[in-house]
Amino acid sequence: MITALLAASTLDHAAEPAPVFAAVVHPSNPTHNLQFHDLLSMFEGGSRQWPNSSGVVLVERDAGSAPFRYLMGRLLNTTPGGYKRSLQNIEYRGEAPVSIKTLNSDAAACQFVFNVPLAIAIVEAGSLASPACSSVRVLRIDGKLPGEEGYRLK
Secondary structure: OHHHHHHHHHHHHHHOOOOOEEEEEOOOOOOOEEOHHHHHHHHHOOOOEOOOOOEOEEEEEOOOOHHHHHHHHHHOOOOHHHHHHHHHHHHHOOOOOOEEEEEOOHHHHHHHHHHOOOEEEEEEHHHHHOHHHOOOEEOEEOOEOOOOOOOOOO
16 A cells, blocks of 8 residues: 555656746846846856846845756756855956845745846746736746747756
8 A cells, every 4th residue: 555655646746847947037127038048157157247238136046945956957057065166266266246146935036136127036937926926027038938839947
């Protein structure tokens, strides 16, 4: 009986779709589409400006969250320690530091983005329906939005 329950729970878990993520910005941000490599460059600290030359403020989620695990494991392909060292190396080279704010929920990330027009956050696409995220705009990545064929943030 226990084996059957374990097998059933494994099947249910395997059937769950992989989470999809979205990059969100303030509605006044003039950028409506980012190339995937530009998004990657922002979060790596290589690009610290929007295409209009305004500074970028990165919003990260807390270390235990799905968006943070996605950012480290899938987008940046690094560990939290490796990421921190990479960002420190930017400062050691004498370059301007990367501006990062870490928050504990998608709702807090969306609220921060709404209050800081130069900010960008990666949140779970499912959170976009929440009241806190209704005031931000989802960026197209390579011309696509979450749910569209070929969307890359998943």
